[in-house]
Amino acid sequence: MIRIGCVQSNPIFGDIKANLIQFEKFVTEADADIIIFPELAFTGYFFTSAEEAKKIAEPLDGLLIKKIKQIAKENNIAIVTGFLEKENGLLYNSAIAIDPHGELAGHYRKVHLFYYEKVVFAPGNLGFPVFEIEVRSGEKIKLGVLICYDWRFPEAARSLAIKGADIITIPSNIVTTTGMLLETLKVRAFENKVVIAFSDRVGTEKSVIEGKTEELLFRGGSCIINYNGDVLSIDSSQGESITYADVLLCEVRSKNINKFNNIITDRQAEIYFT
């Protein structure tokens, strides 16, 4: 049994110091094997130029990530979180997974960029990696990460499921109002027989674009969804919180649905997209 906690936070735009204090409070409070934070959890979201974002971006071996590792170790907890990454002059909308010993277990850069992210970030160049984390109970999880707008692309979650992900974590800053978010997350879990852990931020941010102010409202709705599409827990408020659920990984590790059918081996990969 794995206890997952999805953090719904409200980072302050541009204030890494304040956001790191808030981050540590959540980690200290959390009662879980693994805890997931939203996208760009230390900087806020609504950058409209790379120049602006570069000022507070962090390298993977920088001080911010060192501090996150230290907090994970001190609290003996696995952490997945989004952060604003810089490397070789490029910016990435990234996420890392840290194990309970404070070691880097996984690294993902957002593949599908949304809205002004296209003028700020380079598209992710690490593919869709699946990595193993041993949580504090000793149980090993195979973990994948998607970030926000990746949710719309069935190929993204599918790529992780094919590689054996048990849990797909989705740090997010959702601003769209399609009405189909929760249903799509349920289907991503169901069609791949995986657990979905969706951590979405709340609050608002403003930016001035070509002389006009645009405000984004972040939607919250952080949730944990079981392999069969059942919503195990959800925070539908606009407040900060940690949403918890316990999941059994044995359930996701067989993709059989009857004596003839297996939803992964039944794929006919050579026929798709041709």
Add this chain to the structure above:
Amino acid sequence: MIRIGCVQSNPIFGDIKANLIQFEKFVTEADADIIIFPELAFTGYFFTSAEEAKKIAEPLDGLLIKKIKQIAKENNIAIVTGFLEKENGLLYNSAIAIDPHGELAGHYRKVHLFYYEKVVFAPGNLGFPVFEIEVRSGEKIKLGVLICYDWRFPEAARSLAIKGADIITIPSNIVTTTGMLLETLKVRAFENKVVIAFSDRVGTEKSVIEGKTEELLFRGGSCIINYNGDVLSIDSSQGESITYADVLLCEVRSKNINKFNNIITDRQAEIYFT
């Protein structure tokens, strides 16, 4: 504006003659530009050996298809229907699209085989074709077909959307009770910005397998779903019916969702499934 009719019928197992009479009644009654019938609409479903199914399978140029074409022409209506096809000694779980002039417009053989279909049918070898039909109003539809269990595979609907399908028709004989069917169909429409026309049969069939009788209950729930996930109409009864909806194809032909994003061109095909 295109008027779609989804037939929810209850074919009699093994009785092509009776099912064809029923078929013609539905077509004559239908008030639509295009009408969709379920999977294996002329033979019934629950074959457990190829020998049994071969006896009533029909070639694409056989009498059954000639009769279907004639009925389409006489009623000036486009028709999509499932049928049990034989060719070169193999059986396929197939569907055809006939235009209002009675001409063959498209042909699909089910790619993902479910349950005992694996011992009866060969897997589809025509890929996921998209074909154009001019309906009686003169409007042209780009049409794709999936059959039943194909619904579970996001790659299948996606393959059709990438090729420009406006409407994905899904002749079906659903027997599973996952609780996620309607949600998944909604997401298939939403994630691809296409209309889904789902025609599912009702009734029951029995078969004796290794001395034990197994009964299948077909679930109905025929429905038409708009590009944004809205269920335009649904028959949730266990009765026979035609479910209608009017759709605007201009809505599905732009895949843009804002000034930066397009849900098809934003795909990063070289990264998936690697």
